[in-house]
Amino acid sequence: MQETSFDQYREDVIGRANVPDTPELVAYYRRLKELGTGALWTVANKIEPWEPASTSVPMLWRYRDLREDVLKALDLVTPEQAGRRVVYLENPGRSDVVAAVGWLYSGLQVMKPGECASSHRHSASALRFIMEGSGAFTNVDGQKLTLGANDFVLTPNGTWHEHGVAEDGEICIWQDGLDIPMMNALEANFYEVHPDLNQAVSHPVDASVATWANAGLRPWGATWDKRYSPLLKYEWAPTYEALQKYARVTDGSPYDGVLMEYVNPDTGGPVMSTIGAHMQMLRPGERTKAHRQTGSFVYQCCKGRGYSIINGQRFDWQERDIFVVPAWMYHEHANASQTEDACLFAFHDLPVMRALGLYREEAFGDNGGHQPILT
DSSP states (O other): OOOOOHHHHHHHTSOSOOOOOOHHHHHHHHHHHHTTOOOGGGTHHHHSOSSOOOSOOOEEEOHHHHHHHHHHHHHHOOHHHHSSOEEEOOOGGGGGGTOSBTTBEEEEEEEOTTOBOOOEEESSOEEEEEEEOSOEEEEETTEEEEEOTTOEEEEOTTOOEEEEEOTTSOOEEEEEEEOHHHHHHTTOOOEEEOTTSSOOOOSOTTHHHHHHOSTTOOOTTOOOOSSSOSOOEEOHHHHHHHHHHHHTTOOOBTTTBEEEEOBOTTTSSBSSSSOEEEEEEEOTTOBOOOEEESSOEEEEEEESEEEEEETTEEEEEETTOEEEEOTTOOEEEEEOOSSSOEEEEEEESHHHHHHTTOOOEEEOOSGGGOOOOOO
8 A cells, every 4th residue: 555645645635625526516516605605615725724824925125226216205295185105015915905914014104304294093003113314203192202213113003193203303214014904804993083183292202211111110100001012112222232231141042133022011011912023133144043933024124234034035135124024934034244233123913923822933944944045
């Protein structure tokens, strides 16, 4: 008797859709369709794959290719006309839901000095990561936050928020990250414009940072009952300093280098209930091993240069480039410099995966933990 591999046995013997058509079955399927029904075995392999099969594809958007066209929008539309003057990033495998990867949206927003978009709120959770310029600010439920390059700011779901650039500032570009596709898939998305168009500032400027970003210290008697972080802005300088300090006492992760998660200082959990974020540092010449995870990632290089291999495809990146890693695809990163650090910011949907008990991670086992480069 010829031996059969388990994979072949799985497909031939316990496969969920291995029923050949007959005239009787075709007629049966037609009758079921008329009733608004269907036979599960005809779609089982599609709706219940053996493992996650993302329709997203790995992609990289080079900032030098995008910047001129992002700036051109300044002359074509106003914030009032556009609502938000944004060039969104579209993954060809997710164009039907306008996603950069999985259920995550990303776009590049541009504003010039003196502009302020109208205040609004929505069901989607959102974040901003500042790419260039000075004088940017965000107002979240009356808390005004001043922003500089590589600062990370939250605009959690349900909060009134608006963005602008000070009169004495510069043209600013930042990456927007939202879970709009996820909210639409859940059919739970709402959008509302503030009745006064702009909200008043009701707290001292940067009060969130002064209160909650104090080296592990908690204000005496402080309480917080929201599902998102009370620290709304995570500044670049202390973030990079923390990475450098941690690098002195750790070998880091074999898969991500020196990796630190942005957290809610009140709970120690993710910054928002549906979107998490982290910053990682690759030391000079460092190359990580490959692994894959149930979860989608949007990366932005904020320092240095290097490359990532995603499912056998190499993507070379430098400062301000953005790339995505779809769910359950092997990926590894490398710092191309032998003398300088490289840093990658990322936001992802791991809080959802973990909350639903769906998170899994798997290392690549062959070739010393590195993937062969196929393309």
